[in-house]
Amino acid sequence: MKSDIIIIGGGASGLMAAYGASKALAQMGKVAQVTVLEKMPRVGRKIMITGKGRCNFTNLKSWNEFSGHIRSKANALKPALYNLTSQGMIDFLSGRGLECVVERGDRAYPASYHASDVVDTLLGAAKHFGARVVTDCEVSAISLVDGEFIVETPSGQWTGKKLIVATGGLSYPSTGSTGDGYKWARSFGDEVTATFPSLTAMVPKGYKNYDPKAPQDMKGHIDRSEPLSDIGNALAGVQLKNVGVTLYVGGNEVQSEFGDIDFTDGGIEGPVGFAVSRNCVKAIVNGGKTALVVDLKPGVPEADILARVKTLWNEIQKDPRSRRLNFKEMLRVLLGKLMPWDLIPGFTRSNPDILQGKKGNERIDFNLLASLLKAWRFEIEGYVGYERCVVTAGGVSTDCITPKTLESRKTPGLYYCGEVLDADCDTGGYNLQVAFSTGLLAGESAAKAL
Ligand SMILES: Cc1cc2nc3c(=O)[nH]c(=O)nc-3n(C[C@H](O)[C@H](O)[C@H](O)COP(=O)(O)OP(=O)(O)OC[C@H]3O[C@@H](n4cnc5c(N)ncnc54)[C@H](O)[C@@H]3O)c2cc1C
Secondary structure (H helix, E strand, O other): OEOOEEEEOOOHHHHHHHHHHHHHHHHHOOOOOEEEEOOOOOOOHHHHHHHHHOOOOEEOOOHHHHHOOEOOOHHHHHHHHHHOOHHHHHHHHHHOOOOEEEEHHHEEEEOOOOHHHHHHHHHHHHHHOOOEEEOOOOOOEEEEEOOEEEEEEOOEEEEEOEEEEOOOOOOOHHHOOOOHHHHHHHHOOOOEEEEEEEOOOEEEOOOEOOOOOOOOOOOOEOOOOOOEOHHHHHHOOOEEEEEEEEEEEOOEEEEEEEEEEEEOOOOEEHHHHHHHHHHHHHHHHOOOOEEEEEEOOOOOOHHHHHHHHHHHHHHHHHOHHHHHOOHHHHHHHHHHOOOOHHHHHHHHHHOHHHEEOOOOOOEEOHHHHHHHHHOEEEEEEEEOOOOOOOEEEEEEOHHHEEOOOOEEOOOOOEEEOHHHEOOOEOOOOHHHHHHHHHHHHHHHHHHHOO
């Protein structure tokens, strides 16, 4: 089987590459075949789960701000993101009848909030210009023989003049992304920087019941399916708004964020959890000791909290309604005035020392309570891995590609786009925009070079 341009992977970047290549060929009046080989029964499976199925497909921040959310060498991606800007992506979708909306934080979604509409629009655009899409077609090997790429699949061999690797990263392998592109890149002599999960849950010590001595595929990986401990069970499901979170590595403060965190069946995640997860996971993988310190009362000095706690306690003790309550119940009333109700069981289980003394003679350690409200420390002993992380950090080094074309410097005719590149970003629509922009540029470049 022959195709002038072969694209491996029918995800965000691969579909956009197919559109870019086939449209460019049509505009140049060249007759050539573009084919996407996708191993899953349907294309775009990962897009379908983005933004909780709503698909936050881009972010409208200017390049200066946008580039700050790219966690690798942003300059290497600049030509791609100038070729297809975030506004360009909105125009692309709306020009094909898919209305878009922009929400808080400059995040754009299809107005229908259906990720499937984005997949259908992309697929339709690629097919409109004649691209062919073959599903259930897993590429097992690629090689270059006499200037032609040979692509092995279960249904036979494909040959092509240009090859675009759009196989994605390693996250959510159930969507088809299993990191196949990395081994091919290495076989062509292109460097692949160490990969690790990013935008993932961090697991505090004592949060899960698992065997820490069991062999791990990656240092610190604690599978999402490991069962929760009593503390984990008490905390899972709690969402904290407007808290401060500071990441410490080896005792040094490395990142401080303000916003929301979620305790889940994985560990600590949510927007701010994700924001610090990259540095946290990287440090753990490299053998570092990490801790997260949560400030439940940002902006309020500890001395003021201490005074407030004591005042509240006096009020509770004087309140006639307290006569019916035992000490622990009164403590719960106090905590209820200081934190969300659903946090209290997890907070008290994690910090039993705030209640001191024997039954009938209990007292509260006010200093400890005030300091915990200001700096609740979680030693982080692991993280949820590729099975449920949002994005893969690391990948094909952007030093190995020409930024203006995304062609491998070593192997003319070979292109990379999307998450297979060392190009992970924060949450907020940046990852998909990078996939779309690099996909379009790789496709156009391959077509122009035919
Ligand atoms: C839960 C979740 C939510 C997310 N939400 C957002 C969001 O709201 N906004 C955002 O910007 N980003 C989000 N992302 C990240 C974003 O989805 C990815 O960065 C993006 O899809 C990467 O696109 P890609 O084309 O590089 O890879 P993918 O979309 O992963 O596509 C790769 C394709 O290649 C195929 N493939 C792999 N190997 C082979 C092979 N050997 N042969 C044939 N085909 C192969 C796969 O089946 C797959 O279809 C989210 C990710 C996850 C996991």
